[in-house]
Amino acid sequence: MPADLIDFGIERSRHERFFGREDVLAAVDRHLDVTGAASRWVLVTGGPGMGKSAILSRWLDLEEQRGHRAPHHFLRRDVMDWDRPEAVARSLSAQIEALYPAQKDPEARPESRLIELLARVSKRELVPRGERLVLVVDGLDEARSEGAGQNPLPDFLPYALPPRVHALCASRPQYPHLAWLESRGNVRRIDLDEPAWTGSNEQACRAFWADQAPRFTPRLDRGLVEEAVARAQGNLLYAVKLREWLEEQPVEQRRVERLPRGLSGFLEQIWHQLRSLPREHFGLVANGLGLICAAREALPLEEIEAAWGWNDVEAGEDFLRAARALLLEEPASWRGARAYRPYHEAFRAFVTEKLGPKRMAELHRRLLDTTARWPGAAGESDFRRRYAARHAIAHARAAGEREQARGLCRDLGLLEALCREDGPAALEDTLRFGAQELGDGEIDLLDRAVRAESHWLREAPGALPELVYNRLRSAGWEAERIARTLKLPRGLPKIRLRHPVRMWAGEERTLYGHGDGVKACAISPDGQRIVSGSRDETLKVWDLATGKLLFTLEGHGDGVKACAISPDGQHVVSGSRDETVKVWDLATGKLLSTLEGHAGWINACAFSPDGQRIVSASNDGTLKVWGLATGELLSTLEEHAGWGSAPMASASSPPPATGRSRSGTWRPESSSPPSRITPMASMIARSAPMASASSPPQMMERSRSGTRRPGSSCPSSEVTPMGSTPAPSAPMAGASSPPLATGRSKSGTSQPESSCPPSKDTSTGSLHARSAPMAGTSSPPPTTERSRSGTLRPESHCPPSKDTPM
Numbered sequence: 001m002p003a004d005l006i007d008f009g010i011e012r013s014r015h016e017r018f019f020g021r022e023d024v025l026a027a028v029d030r031h032l033d034v035t036g037a038a039s040r041w042v043l044v045t046g047g048p049g050m051g052k053s054a055i056l057s058r059w060l061d062l063e064e065q066r067g068h069r070a071p072h073h074f075l076r077r078d079v080m081d082w083d084r085p086e087a088v089a090r091s092l093s094a095q096i097e098a099l100y101p102a103q104k105d106p107e108a109r110p111e112s113r114l115i116e117l118l119a120r121v122s123k124r125e126l127v128p129r130g131e132r133l134v135l136v137v138d139g140l141d142e143a144r145s146e147g148a149g150q151n152p153l154p155d156f157l158p159y160a161l162p163p164r165v166h167a168l169c170a171s172r173p174q175y176p177h178l179a180w181l182e183s184r185g186n187v188r189r190i191d192l193d194e195p196a197w198t199g200s201n202e203q204a205c206r207a208f209w210a211d212q213a214p215r216f217t218p219r220l221d222r223g224l225v226e227e228a229v230a231r232a233q234g235n236l237l238y239a240v241k242l243r244e245w246l247e248e249q250p251v252e253q254r255r256v257e258r259l260p261r262g263l264s265g266f267l268e269q270i271w272h273q274l275r276s277l278p279r280e281h282f283g284l285v286a287n288g289l290g291l292i293c294a295a296r297e298a299l300p301l302e303e304i305e306a307a308w309g310w311n312d313v314e315a316g317e318d319f320l321r322a323a324r325a326l327l328l329e330e331p332a333s334w335r336g337a338r339a340y341r342p343y344h345e346a347f348r349a350f351v352t353e354k355l356g357p358k359r360m361a362e363l364h365r366r367l368l369d370t371t372a373r374w375p376g377a378a379g380e381s382d383f384r385r386r387y388a389a390r391h392a393i394a395h396a397r398a399a400g401e402r403e404q405a406r407g408l409c410r411d412l413g414l415l416e417a418l419c420r421e422d423g424p425a426a427l428e429d430t431l432r433f434g435a436q437e438l439g440d441g442e443i444d445l446l447d448r449a450v451r452a453e454s455h456w457l458r459e460a461p462g463a464l465p466e467l468v469y470n471r472l473r474s475a476g477w478e479a480e481r482i483a484r485t486l487k488l489p490r491g492l493p494k495i496r497l498r499h500p501v502r503m504w505a506g507e508e509r510t511l512y513g514h515g516d517g518v519k520a521c522a523i524s525p526d527g528q529r530i531v532s533g534s535r536d537e538t539l540k541v542w543d544l545a546t547g548k549l550l551f552t553l554e555g556h557g558d559g560v561k562a563c564a565i566s567p568d569g570q571h572v573v574s575g576s577r578d579e580t581v582k583v584w585d586l587a588t589g590k591l592l593s594t595l596e597g598h599a600g601w602i603n604a605c606a607f608s609p610d611g612q613r614i615v616s617a618s619n620d621g622t623l624k625v626w627g628l629a630t631g632e633l634l635s636t637l638e639e640h641a642g643w644g645s646a647p648m649a650s651a652s653s654p655p656p657a658t659g660r661s662r663s664g665t666w667r668p669e670s671s672s673p674p675s676r677i678t679p680m681a682s683m684i685a686r687s688a689p690m691a692s693a694s695s696p697p698q699m700m701e702r703s704r705s706g707t708r709r710p711g712s713s714c715p716s717s718e719v720t721p722m723g724s725t726p727a728p729s730a731p732m733a734g735a736s737s738p739p740l741a742t743g744r745s746k747s748g749t750s751q752p753e754s755s756c757p758p759s760k761d762t763s764t765g766s767l768h769a770r771s772a773p774m775a776g777t778s779s780p781p782p783t784t785e786r787s788r789s790g791t792l793r794p795e796s797h798c799p800p801s802k803d804t805p806m
Contacts, residue, residue, distance in 0.1 A: 004094035006082065010331060011074045012061075015054040019211065019236075020204035024055055024190060024197070025062065031188040032134060032166050037127055039161035041184060045173040046192030048346035049237025049263050051204060052170035056138045059168065063134070070168075071095035075139035077348075078297045078341055079330070083144040085155030086423055089114045092135060092156075099133075100125050110423065110458065112513045112549040115158055119552045122162035132164050140171035140178070142345060150433075151177040154543065155425075159550035160184070160589035184588065192234075201234025208239045216246070224256055231261045237344060238263040241325065245270075267350045270325050277322065284310075288319040289326065290355050293348045294363040294398070296391040298330045298339035299371070300383065307370040326351065364399035368392065374414050389417035393430055402438060409434045409443045412465045413489030415450075419461040424454040442485060445475065451547075455510050466493040474500040509547045513540055520562045524569045529586065531572050533560030539574050541589065551589040555582055562604045566611040571628065573614050575602025581616045583628065593631040597624055 024044075031042045046052050053074065063070050071092045074082065081087040093114045097104040103120045105113075118133075126133055143152040161167060171178060173191055181187060192201060206229050213220040232238045245266075246254055260269040274285055288304050305316050320327070320340075328343040342348035352360055372395045374388040392414065396405035408414055409431060419427045431447035434440070449471035450457070450464075457464060465488055472482050474497065483492060516535035523530055523544065530542040539553040539560055558577035565572055565586065572584040581595040581602055600619030607614060613634070614626040623637040 004090040005098070006073070006080075006087075006091045008072065008074050011076070012057045015057040017211070018054055018058045018061075019207035021051065021055055021058065021200065023200050024192070025059055027190055028055070028059055028168065031190075032132075032168065034132075034166065037163035039163060039186065040166050041161070041181065041187040042166070042168045043178070043181065043187055043189045044168070044170040044192070045178075045189060046170075047172060047235075048344060049235040050192045050201065051236040052192070053138050054236065056136055056168065056170050060136060068134075069095075069099060070134045070136050071099070072136035073138070075137065075142040077139075077142040077144070077345055078295060080297070081422075083139075083142050084422065084426070085143055085152045086110065086425060088137065088143070088156035092137075093117055096121060096133070109512050111425065111547075114156070115549055115551055116513070118158060118165055119162050119554060122165055123554060126164035130164075132166060135165070135167045136169075137167065138170045140169055140181075141175035150429075151180055153177050153180055154546075154548065154550070157181070159541070160587070161186075162551075162589075186588075198234060201236075202229065202232075204236055205229050205232045205234060205239050208236065212243050218251065220246070220254065224254065224259075227256045227259055231259055231265075233262050235263050237346075238266055241266055241343075244325065263346065264350075267326075267347065271350075271354060274322060281318065281322070284308075284315060285319055285322045286355065289323050289351050290359065290363045291366065292327070292340055293342060293351045293355075294360055294367060294395075295341075295371070296394060297387060298341040300337040300339045302337065303371050303383070304340075307366055361399050364395045365401065368395040368399055368401065368404070374408060374411070385417075386421060389414060389421050390426075393418075393434060397434070397437060405434060406438055406440060406443070407487070409438075409440070410446070410485060411487040411489075412468060413487065416461060416464045416489065419457055419464055424450065424457040424461075427457075428454065445472070446486075449475075451509050454547075455512060465489060466496060469493050470497045473497050476500070511542055511547055511549075513549050513552075514538070516559070519560060520574075522563050522565045522572075524565050524586070525567060526569055529565070529569075531563050531565060531586075533563040533574055535559035537576070539563055539572065539584070541572075541586065553584050553589055553591070555591050555594070556580070562602055562616075564606050566607045566628070567609060568611050571607075571611070573605045573607065573616075575605040575616055575618075577601045579618070581605060581614065581624075581626065583614070583631070595624075595626050595631055595633070597633050597636075598622070 028042055028044070031040060034040050044052050044055055056072075060070055060072055072095070073088045073091045075088065076082045090110070090113075093108075096114075096117055100121050103117060103124060105116065105120075108116060121133065125131070137157070140153060143156070145152045157167070157169075158165075169181075173193060182189070191197070209220075209225045209229055213225050228239070228242060232242070241263075242259070249258075260266040274282055277285065287308050291304055291307055292299055301316050301320070304310075304319070310316055310319075326343055326347050327340045330339040330341065342351070355363075371384055372388045372392045373384070374392045376384055376388055393405055393408045396402075396408055415427055415431075418430065428447060428451055431443060431450060435444035435447055446468065449468050452471060453464075453467040456467060468486070469482055469488075469492070472486075473479065477485075479492065482488075511530070511532070514532065514534040514536050515538075518532050518534050520533040521530060528544055529550070530544050531539055532542070533539045537554070537556045537559055541550045541553070542548065543550055553572070553574070556574065556576040556578050557580075560574050560576050562575035563572060570586055571592070572586050574582050574584070576582070579596075579598050579600060579602065581598070583592045583595070584590065585592055595614070595616070598616065598618040598620055600621075602616050602618050604617040605614060607628075612628050614628055615623055616626070617623045621638065625634045625637070626632065627634055
């Protein structure tokens with residue numbers, strides 16, 4: 001089985017015996033029965049033990065019986081990697097690729113793999129065939145979050161579902177991040193806690209006892225069964241655990257008055273029984289239960305024994321015997337040994353509350369000193385090494401060991417191991433929350449260095465010490481300070497910068513995903529989204545804070561050259577070489593309208609300040625004004641002799657005067673004749689103009705048919721590809737621009753590089769997200785980057801200022 005595929009057979013087998021719920025399953029099918037190309041979310045909610053997982057598992061069985069396979073994932077806190085958002089995305093992607101192997105992209109990047117895959121499957125498989133694909137995700141509320149209040153759902157759920165893709169999910173109703181999901185508007189919820197489902201819940205419990213009562217010897221009394229149904233309060237988890245408890249009771253003790261009332265009553269009764277044990281025995285059980293509840297993964301019995309120094313073999317067995325009702329045993333095949341975790345998240349919460357925060361902090365400290373100890377002793381087990389790499393910092397924070405947490409965050413050996421295990425995203429989260437919680441500026445700087453190099457760390461996590469060293473060295477840190485502040489696993493890197501180079505002061509991260517050059521980008525008014533347009537015929541919407549791809553807008557028939565976001569942040573307009581303007585819903589990614597009328601490429605587009613008008617500029621020498629609500633062409637502004645480019649709408653500047661052109665259309669007027677608008681991209685691409693330049697030569701542009709046609713008298717608006725080397729013009733007299741640094745292109749040839757690069761990488765299909773430079777700094781030269789071969793390329797000869805930001 002491929003590494004990304006997870007076998008959920010054992011988890012689903014826990015729900016093989018399904019009772020009742022036919023009405024719930026029918027409601028799920030009704031909600032998923034969507035006509036046309038629409039998509040829909042179906043959300044099943046209910047309190048602990050209401051049978052949500054059983055319902056989703058049963059629906060999967062029925063779907064497979066109907067001849068359809070649904071990619072699915074069961075999030076389980078602290079079970080293997082099942083609760084990690086990146087593991088969910090990998091698992092679903094691998095299952096979809098198995099269903100549609102032709103749509104697999106071996107070069108897909110982890111953060112965009114699922115979203116891009118769903119878009120391809122929708123466009124090339126589902127829509128043409130009129131089929132649907134349903135993603136099933138159970139336990140949204142158990143998704144791991146590295147920080148309090150952080151929403152992990154966007155890390156594995158698509159921001160918008162493409163046509164004919166649906167999602168069936170389950171969660172407890174109080175999960176605070178469900179509002180993010182329900183804001184989509186196309187969500188149908190089935191809340192098992194609502195009065196409408198009370199009869200269904202009771203019937204499921206009754207069906208369970210009708211199946212189980214005859215299995216007892218002697219058969220359970222009918223009055224006892226009726227009382228068990230009544231006291232279950234519709235909770236199937238209570239029914240299952242009560243059956244186990246009754247099996248362990250002597251026949252004479254199976255009496256109605258001994259039955260606990262509800263799931264909370266059952267847990268209280270179990271805890272009361274444990275408290276009645278001899279003090280020493282109860283202490284042993286409480287220690288073992290507490291350690292399991294504090295752990296971030298299921299623990300093998302030998303780890304529990306080692307943590308508490310239980311040298312007596314019987315101690316471990318005594319613990320399991322007493323705590324069995326609260327534990328779930330994982331099979332030995334998963335970790336090489338039997339491992340234990342709370343039977344249900346409700347059980348973990350119950351034990352944690354009983355022990356109290358002070359005791360739980362002590363248990364985190366116990367784990368930090370044993371299973372999560374870093375660095376481990378020689379000959380440490382593989383389980384301990386992996387566990388410590390992934391969870392040592394989290395246990396130090398939970399234990400209140402601030403200085404130890406600070407030291408672990410600066411241990412590049414630990415950070416490298418974490419990056420290998422869980423990837424750069426998990427490393428970024430750990431450092432970000434560590435810096436926030438500890439108020440440590442140096443860890444924050446370390447986090448920024450990791451973010452800036454995350455695209456390389458995906459390919460080579462072992463290069464973390466070298467990449468961080470070079471980043472900090474170029475930020476003004478002396479080698480001695482780096483060695484004093486950080487713990488380097490192999491000492492100072494053998495291959496490192498001897499002298500610092502100046503970094504581009506504002507670069508936060510590089511956004512990868514486009515398959516061709518990026519030609520346009522825009523930021524939403526609230527600063528939360530980035531939209532990029534590319535020659536690969538798509539637009540992509542990104543989360544500015546995390547750099548994660550939210551969804552891809554597909555529909556253009558040629559490269560996208562322009563895009564803009566409406567003032568209210570609800571719409572995106574894009575212009576393309578296919579001679580059309582398209583309007584999109586930014587929240588859902590849905591194509592709202594296509595505006596046709598231009599006879600040439602669309603070079604630029606903009607919204608009016610009130611968001612009700614769209615202006616587009618084209619190679620056909622015109623600007624057109626459109627109504628957003630209707631898509632109607634309102635006017636055509638003519639008299640441009642060549643390209644129309646860069647229309648701008650500003651709330652701070654008055655609108656231009658207008659006059660009627662000879663053709664009867666309206667056009668803006670100026671007090672002096674306008675010069676032809678220079679395309680913005682050509683301003684980026686050109687070197688300094690020649691001092692003696694009079695008029696630039698006429699530009700030849702390639703038409704859609706492949707022939708070249710005359711265009712603007714300005715240089716090309718297409719940015720020169722990184723792989724080519726245009727001859728730089730001589731700088732203007734008196735110009736003090738620094739010499740051009742050279743870097744190695746993908747083909748291996750050298751290329752000149754500007755001392756101040758554009759914010760768009762137009763040749764590699766990447767987008768650089770930047771922040772403002774530090775106060776007091778001028779536009780600094782670009783950062784050094786590691787080429788795909790792993791070598792460093794200098795991009796400036798200027799020494800850095802002290803502590804230049806990343």
